[in-house]
Amino acid sequence: MYKIITKNLNLWYGDFQAVKNVNASFSENKITAIIGPSGCGKSTLLRIFNRMNDLIEGVRTSGEIIVDQENILDKGIDLVDLRKKIGMVFQRPNPFPLSIYENVVFGQRVHNSLRKPELDSLAENSLRSVLLWDELKDKLHKSALSLSLEQKQRLCIARLVAVKPEVLLMDEPCSTLDPQATQRIEELMRELKNNYTIIIVTHSMQQAARISDDTGFMLLGELIEFGKTDNIFTNPLDKRTEDYITGRYG
Amino acid sequence: MQLNMRKVKEFIVEKLILICGLASIFFVILIFIFLAKEGISVFKSVSPFKFLFGKSWYPISEPPQLGILPLILGSLLVTLGAAIISVPIGIACAVYIAEVAPQKVKEILKSGIELLAAIPSVVLGFIGMVTLVPWVKSVFHLPTGLTALSGSIMLAFMAMPTIVSIAEDALYSVPKNYKEGALALGATHWQTIYRVLLPAASSGIVAAVMLGIGRVIGETMAVMMITGNSAVIPNTILQPVRTLTATIAAEMGEVVVGSEHYFALFAIGIVLFVISFAINVTADLFLHKRK
Structure with missing residues (x-):
């Protein structure tokens, strides 16, 4: 089952084409990694999926992105609904300068008017799902800015999970973390993929190899190769993919 | 060498x-x-308590009565009125400039606000005198339009540039990734503004308000021209009042040097100094908290 399918997807920042004719299918309840050197358009591609690029002036897109039989690039798409369904974790953990509790229930406060007991149990479940509950249950009303980087990133994932999305977009979620924290976040991702479709952009080929089911390799805006992670890393079809994963450039 | x-x-x-x-x-x-x-x-000649809380200011009667309570209340009333008008409008304006306005409009608004700050207070005073004062008089059916309300409205214009530019600055320096985070969770633009950006910028906004108020409470010329200058304890905002600043400005020229009245005017200066100092320190505390 494919959750997201792109058809002839292009994106321009003004005159610069950042994404060139990308055709790819992202499987449901799998982790798909997008790798490639800096500036290859992988983050841009990720940010099309929940239309975060709309914030930048002078962005144009063409082609289609089909999610549940709907083209999310259509003018009439409700961005609020789209972003509830397809959430995003950023490179730098960005908890709001509010309490830990308010961070987790933020999405629900915005979307529904739940009562306190419901919010409380939502906060607990979300924090449990990112394995933060035991650490933080006694300081839910402390500022989220007082947490460690890893805890902040987990909190951002919890905040997202609390909105009950279907897809998690992760833009280099471990790039500011140390190796141990990275390992723990990766474990968390493996657990989360049972319930969510995960697309991760990463600088680290090792990370892609460790956690993803499918991998796409991008270069200069083009999706050079896309397929099962095992195949990409052991038997790449394209010379450029082989050069990249063997470390000849990047 | x-x-x-x-x-x-x-x-x-x-x-x-x-x-x-x-x-x-x-x-x-x-x-x-x-x-x-x-x-x-x-x-x-007068105890500090009587000076601060005495209800009559008759400095040239014999013996002089030097109670500045009416003046303090006059200043506070005008300032409070100005704050009630300028704070919501100023913050809303800052939000509009920082978050909503397209680039072109933003530039026009920002220079417009700088221009507003550049108008000398005496000019604002006489514009108020010929336009605002008659208007207040006719709308509220008052014997005179020279009231605390007129002063408040005029001073609101003077506080606005300070409030808008500092609050806009505070909003602008909220890290962009807070905004992205909120939008990515499906919050609307407005929800993002009031649930994330305003709380994140709150200390800067409080500082903006304090500095705006500081400007109002020290303002002299415009209030002297349009608040009526009668040193009585005001019951409503529709009465003439006299502020601390206007008292010094109006009476210092004619006072006998070395008289009780002369010293009293200096003591009013101390009171003003203490008030502005307190406001500035508070603003500073909030500004530093932000960093």
Whole structure:
């Protein structure tokens, strides 16, 4: 089952084409990694999926992105609904300068008017799902800015999970973390993929190899190769993919 | 040899800058000492309590009655009115400029607000006198339009540039990734503004409000021209009032040097100094909290 399918997807920042004719299918309840050197358009591609690029002036897109039989690039798409369904974790953990509790229930406060007991149990479940509950249950009303980087990133994932999305977009979620924290976040991702479709952009080929089911390799805006992670890393079809994963450039 | 010359030059420049730096502090201290020396003399003839809370200000009657409560209340009433008008409009304007306005509109608005700050207060005063004062008079069916309300409205215009530009700055310096985070969770633009950006910028916004109020409470010319200058305790905002600043400005020219009245005016200066100092320190505390 494919959750997201792109058809002839292009994106321009003004005159610069950042994404060139990308055709790819992202499987449901799998982790798909997008790798490639800096500036290859992988983050841009990720940010099309929940239309975060709309914030930048002078962005144009063409082609289609089909999610549940709907083209999310259509003018009439409700961005609020789209972003509830397809959430995003950023490179730098960005908890709001509010309490830990308010961070987790933020999405629900915005979307529904739940009562306190419901919010409380939502906060607990979300924090449990990112394995933060035991650490933080006694300081839910402390500022989220007082947490460690890893805890902040987990909190951002919890905040997202609390909105009950279907897809998690992760833009280099471990790039500011140390190796141990990275390992723990990766474990968390493996657990989360049972319930969510995960697309991760990463600088680290090792990370892609460790956690993803499918991998796409991008270069200069083009999706050079896309397929099962095992195949990409052991038997790449394209010379450029082989050069990249063997470390000849990047 | 050359090295020595360079060192000497360095030394001279450093000391010169040091002197300039110290000079500003030195002058502030001098001003304060002078103010205190002259002002405190009034307490030989009237107790501090009676001075601050006395209900009548008749400085030239015999014996003079030097109670500044009506003046303090006049200042506070005008300031409060100005704050009620300028704070919501100012913050809303800052939000619009920082978050909503397209680039072109943003630039026009920002320079418009700078221009508003550049209008001399006496000009605002006489514009208020010929336009606002008659308007207040006819709308509220008052015997005179020279009221605290007129002063508040006029001063709101003077506080607005400070509030807008500092609050806009505070909103602008909220990290962009907070906004992205909120939008990525499906929050609307407005929800993002009031649930994330405003709380994140709150200390800067409080500082903006305090500095705006500080400007209002120290303002003299415009209030002297349009608040009616009657030193009575106001019951409503539709009565004439006299502020601390206007009292000093109006009476200092005619006072007998060395009289009780003269010292009392200096003591009013101390009260004003203390009020603005407190406001500025509060604003500073909030600004530093932000960093």
